[in-house]
Amino acid sequence: MTELTDPLDIGGCRLPNRLYRAPVLECAGNGEDAVETLISELEPTAESGVGLVFQGASIVTPEGGCAAPNMTRVHDPDFVARLEQLTDAIHAHEGKIFLQLAHGGLRSMATWHAGYRAHNPDERQLAVSQPPWQLRALDRLGLISLRPRVLSTAEVRELAEQFGRSAGYAVDAGYDGIHLSAANMSLVQQFLSPFYNRRDDEFADGVRFLEAIHDAVREHAGDVPLVTKVPAETVAPSFVRRNISMAEAVDLAERLVGIGYDAVVPVEVSTFWDMSIVRGAYPDRAWAATELQDGYAAAFGGRWRARAVALLNRLQARRFDREPGWNAAFCRRVRDRVDVPVLLEGGLRTRADCDRCLGGDSGDGEPAADMVGMARPFYAEPRLGARLLTGEDALCASCNNCTIPQVTGEPGRCRTPSVVRAKGRLEQNGAYERNSSDGE
Known part of the structure; x- marks a missing residue:
C-alpha cells in the first residue's frame, strides 16, 4: 500500500513524500515586493513538510x-532571476518547487474585466481560432468583450518558444520543474479543445502545440x-456539442507521455470559466462583504452586473459534484495507460x-494516483502539511470565500471566521510545529 509519506520520483526529481500544493493564484504581481510576497505565501508550505x-x-x-488581477509574469529573465530567493527558501526546507507556465487566451482579463479594459483599450485576446458562437453571443449581449487576434502558424511557434524561454529562466533561478497550465480554459486547453480549435494548419491537432512547448x-x-494538466471537458454545458470526451482525454494523456511529459494531472473541466474550477458552496460572505462592492463593480462593469454574476455563481454552485477527489476515476483510467506519475487534485x-x-x-x-494535492486548503492553513502528514485533516470547508474576492485583486486568504478561529487554536497548541522526523 502506497503511503502519503512515501517518496516519489518525477522526471528524475526525488520528492520526499506524495503530498503537493496544487497551483493557486498567489496574486504577487511583478512589483518590488513580488518576491517577498511569493516567499511569504509558499515557504511555510515547504517548511511544513509538503514534498x-x-x-x-x-x-x-x-x-x-x-486571467485575474495581479498574476505574475515570467517573460523577463531579470525578474525571474530574483526568484532564486524563493527557490532557495523552498530548498532550505528540503522541498521542491515547480513553476506553472500559462496564458489566458480568450479567458484573459480583456474579455471579462471592465476596469482592466478601460485601462487597456487597445489590448486584444490571443485566440486559437475565431471564438465559438456561444462566446460571440455573450459578446453581442454585452456580457463580455471579444476582440480576438487569431494566432498565425508562425505566432504559435513563437509562443511555444516563449514557454520554453520562460522555462529556461526558471531553471536558471533554481526551479526544480515546470508545470504546464492546460486546463481551466487556459490558452493551452483552447488548443486542445475542439470547441475552440478549428484551425486548418498543423496546430489543428492541439497536441502539436504541447509538443512544440515540450521541445522548446x-x-x-x-x-x-515537465508536468502538464490533461483536460476532459466532461462538465461542459449540454449545449456544447464539441468537447474533449473522457475517452479522448485518456488518449490525450497517453500521447503526451509519449511525447516526453514526465507526469500528468488529469482534471475534469468545462469549456467555460465557471464553478467547475472551484467546486463548493456559494460564497455568501465574500459576495456580501461591504469593502469589496466597489471592486466587484469595477470588475464586472457596475453593481447590477456584479449582482447578476453573483446570481449565476449561486446557480452554478448547485450544479457541480463536490465528492472528494472528483477527478479520481479519470486519474485511475489514465494511470492504467501511462508509465509516469499521475497526480490527483480536486476536493x-x-x-x-x-x-x-x-x-x-x-x-x-x-490506486487512483501516485501523488495527491490540495489548493484552497493552503489559503486557510499555509502550514497544513505538518498536520496532514501526521494523519490529521484540513480545516477548509470549500466555501469559496477565499476565491471570489480575487477578481478584485485581493489575495487568496480564508475569510470564514470559524475556520480562522480553528486555525488560531491549532497554532496556539503547536499543531503546525514540525519535528525533524515528521513525514519520514
Whole structure:
C-alpha cells in the first residue's frame, strides 16, 4: 500500500513524500515586493513538510494573457532571476518547487474585466481560432468583450518558444520543474479543445502545440521535469456539442507521455470559466462583504452586473459534484495507460481521502494516483502539511470565500471566521510545529 509519506520520483526529481500544493493564484504581481510576497505565501508550505509546491499560473508573455488581477509574469529573465530567493527558501526546507507556465487566451482579463479594459483599450485576446458562437453571443449581449487576434502558424511557434524561454529562466533561478497550465480554459486547453480549435494548419491537432512547448522547454531548460494538466471537458454545458470526451482525454494523456511529459494531472473541466474550477458552496460572505462592492463593480462593469454574476455563481454552485477527489476515476483510467506519475487534485480535504486515492482501498482496488494535492486548503492553513502528514485533516470547508474576492485583486486568504478561529487554536497548541522526523 502506497503511503502519503512515501517518496516519489518525477522526471528524475526525488520528492520526499506524495503530498503537493496544487497551483493557486498567489496574486504577487511583478512589483518590488513580488518576491517577498511569493516567499511569504509558499515557504511555510515547504517548511511544513509538503514534498512539492507548485507556484501558480505565471504568464509567459510581457502583455495580455492574465486571467485575474495581479498574476505574475515570467517573460523577463531579470525578474525571474530574483526568484532564486524563493527557490532557495523552498530548498532550505528540503522541498521542491515547480513553476506553472500559462496564458489566458480568450479567458484573459480583456474579455471579462471592465476596469482592466478601460485601462487597456487597445489590448486584444490571443485566440486559437475565431471564438465559438456561444462566446460571440455573450459578446453581442454585452456580457463580455471579444476582440480576438487569431494566432498565425508562425505566432504559435513563437509562443511555444516563449514557454520554453520562460522555462529556461526558471531553471536558471533554481526551479526544480515546470508545470504546464492546460486546463481551466487556459490558452493551452483552447488548443486542445475542439470547441475552440478549428484551425486548418498543423496546430489543428492541439497536441502539436504541447509538443512544440515540450521541445522548446527541452531546448532552453534541458531535462527538467515537465508536468502538464490533461483536460476532459466532461462538465461542459449540454449545449456544447464539441468537447474533449473522457475517452479522448485518456488518449490525450497517453500521447503526451509519449511525447516526453514526465507526469500528468488529469482534471475534469468545462469549456467555460465557471464553478467547475472551484467546486463548493456559494460564497455568501465574500459576495456580501461591504469593502469589496466597489471592486466587484469595477470588475464586472457596475453593481447590477456584479449582482447578476453573483446570481449565476449561486446557480452554478448547485450544479457541480463536490465528492472528494472528483477527478479520481479519470486519474485511475489514465494511470492504467501511462508509465509516469499521475497526480490527483480536486476536493481532497482529509487524510483518509488522500490515503484512499493513493492506496486503492475503494472502487476496483486500484490506486487512483501516485501523488495527491490540495489548493484552497493552503489559503486557510499555509502550514497544513505538518498536520496532514501526521494523519490529521484540513480545516477548509470549500466555501469559496477565499476565491471570489480575487477578481478584485485581493489575495487568496480564508475569510470564514470559524475556520480562522480553528486555525488560531491549532497554532496556539503547536499543531503546525514540525519535528525533524515528521513525514519520514
